[in-house]
Amino acid sequence: MSLLSFGADGWGRLILSAACTTLLLSLVALMIGAVVGSGVAAAKLSPQRWLRWLGEGYSVVFRGIPELLVIYLFYFGGSGLITLVGQMFGADGFIEAPPFLIGALAIGLISGSYQGEVYRAARLALAKGEVEAAVAIGMPRWRIAQRILLPQVVRYALPGMSNVWQMSLKDSALVSVTGIVELMRASQVAAGSTRDYFTFYLVGAACYLVLTLVSNHAFRRAESRLGRAWQSRTAAQH
Amino acid sequence: MIDFAFLSYTFLKLSAALPVTLGLFISAFLCGGILAIGILSLRMSRWRVLSGFARGYILVFRGSPLMIQLFLIYYGLGQFGVIRHSFVWPFLREPFICAVLALSLCTAAYTAEILRGALLAVPAGQVEAGLACGMSRWLLLRRIIAPIMLRYALPAYSTEAILLVKSTALASLVTVWDVTGVAQQIIQRTYRTMEVFVCAAAIYLILNFIIVQLYALLERRLTPAHRVAKKPMPAVKPLAGE
Numbered sequence: 001m002s003l004l005s006f007g008a009d010g011w012g013r014l015i016l017s018a019a020c021t022t023l024l025l026s027l028v029a030l031m032i033g034a035v036v037g038s039g040v041a042a043a044k045l046s047p048q049r050w051l052r053w054l055g056e057g058y059s060v061v062f063r064g065i066p067e068l069l070v071i072y073l074f075y076f077g078g079s080g081l082i083t084l085v086g087q088m089f090g091a092d093g094f095i096e097a098p099p100f101l102i103g104a105l106a107i108g109l110i111s112g113s114y115q116g117e118v119y120r121a122a123r124l125a126l127a128k129g130e131v132e133a134a135v136a137i138g139m140p141r142w143r144i145a146q147r148i149l150l151p152q153v154v155r156y157a158l159p160g161m162s163n164v165w166q167m168s169l170k171d172s173a174l175v176s177v178t179g180i181v182e183l184m185r186a187s188q189v190a191a192g193s194t195r196d197y198f199t200f201y202l203v204g205a206a207c208y209l210v211l212t213l214v215s216n217h218a219f220r221r222a223e224s225r226l227g228r229a230w231q232s233r234t235a236a237q238h
Numbered sequence: 239m240i241d242f243a244f245l246s247y248t249f250l251k252l253s254a255a256l257p258v259t260l261g262l263f264i265s266a267f268l269c270g271g272i273l274a275i276g277i278l279s280l281r282m283s284r285w286r287v288l289s290g291f292a293r294g295y296i297l298v299f300r301g302s303p304l305m306i307q308l309f310l311i312y313y314g315l316g317q318f319g320v321i322r323h324s325f326v327w328p329f330l331r332e333p334f335i336c337a338v339l340a341l342s343l344c345t346a347a348y349t350a351e352i353l354r355g356a357l358l359a360v361p362a363g364q365v366e367a368g369l370a371c372g373m374s375r376w377l378l379l380r381r382i383i384a385p386i387m388l389r390y391a392l393p394a395y396s397t398e399a400i401l402l403v404k405s406t407a408l409a410s411l412v413t414v415w416d417v418t419g420v421a422q423q424i425i426q427r428t429y430r431t432m433e434v435f436v437c438a439a440a441i442y443l444i445l446n447f448i449i450v451q452l453y454a455l456l457e458r459r460l461t462p463a464h465r466v467a468k469k470p471m472p473a474v475k476p477l478a479g480e
Contacts, residue, residue: 066407067407069421069438072421076426076429170302191313201310208303
């Protein structure tokens with residue numbers, strides 16, 4: 001138990017800060033994924049055929065290949081690209097890409113392919129008449145998006161987002177191969193130096209479990225909060 | 239610009255590792271499926287202790303990353319002398335077996351939830367009709383519940399199979415030389431990330447495509463309505479006066 005203390009010879013501090021890194025990494029990845037995902041959803045719902053193909057291709061590729069492979073691509077490939085750009089500007093030698101950004105980008109792009117699907121389903125769940133009514137009263141396109149689409153798509157997408165978030169949270173463990181000290185890496189370091197492998201991996205797993213449970217609870221709260229407005233409205237209709 | 243010689247060399251090298259990936263997938267798929275049925279029966283049990291255990295199992299294995307589960311098994315179990323000196327150690331020392339074990343345990347948790355969803359979706363009337371015919375519980379399960387459940391579970395199960403294929407890549411982190419492991423090796427030796435990535439991605443995409451097709455085939459076979467519907471339905475004529 002003293003191994004987990006927060007003192008000088010305990011690993012508690014490292015693991016706690018690593019848990020924060022994991023959380024931050026997943027959050028940044030989720031935001032990148034939200035941007036990418038809405039783009040993918042828009043492309044898939046677009047009337048243009050090549051855009052639909054592009055969206056379809058993106059989700060097939062990023063949902064079909066192992067996350068680890070994507071991380072390798074960005075980790076090795078990203079550094080290579082930055083080194084190339086650096087050489088153009090006269091820098092020599094190998095420049096390493098910032099691992100946090102690379103990791104967040106890789107997880108974010110994967111998350112985006114799943115989020116795209118969630119947003120698309122949410123958009124399709126919307127009653128057609130709502131948009132038609134808005135067009136009929138002469139709302140401009142962006143106001144339709146802002147007032148009609150966005151609030152409802154968010155509500156419909158929330159349960160799916162909860163799944164995607166958990167997936168990103170777990171995928172973020174893979175980023176440890178690039179050397180960022182997040183929860184997985186911290187458990188590895190602690191386990192390696194104390195030789196108590198089982199103990200520290202168990203602690204790491206427990207931390208992930210706590211993160212999952214807490215975020216699960218938060219999503220449920222958010223769902224019931226957004227659902228409340230919904231319920232009162234449908235109740236008023238009847 | 240494109241170095242086809244290197245591409246084909248990489249593709250061949252990676253294809254040589256395909257049996258390892260396939261082996262991981264198939265053994266984890268089978269073991270996970272069997273385990274999932276066990277967990278499902280515990281989960282549906284009337285006894286609080288058993289269903290509570292299954293609930294906890296599903297929560298733990300779905301709530302933590304597979305990578306940490308794999309490391310827990312591969313590196314963690316060796317911490318205990320009891321295990322190191324027992325008869326299971328020759329197996330647990332093998333990275334391949336550890337990877338299969340971790341993958342099966344993890345996928346079993348997901349599969350059990352999928353199967354449970356399907357089981358709850360079996361229409362009550364079907365079960366009642368079976369009982370009314372005087373079917374025994376076992377016969378009912380075999381003839382009525384299991385086929386319907388399998389049909390309902392298929393779409394989600396195919397997704398889970400794809401996720402499992404993707405998860406096998408993690409085995410490379412415990413020195414199993416599967417496609418991803420070999421790809422990483424080549425990348426580190428040559429630093430030609432893009433080419434290697436494209437080859438490995440192609441292999442995984444082809445693999446997943448085949449699995450999706452197999453599931454679609456199975457789904458068609460299990461849906462009699464779709465088979466009959468090959469004949470075009472007679473068009474409904476609008477009634478006169480409408």
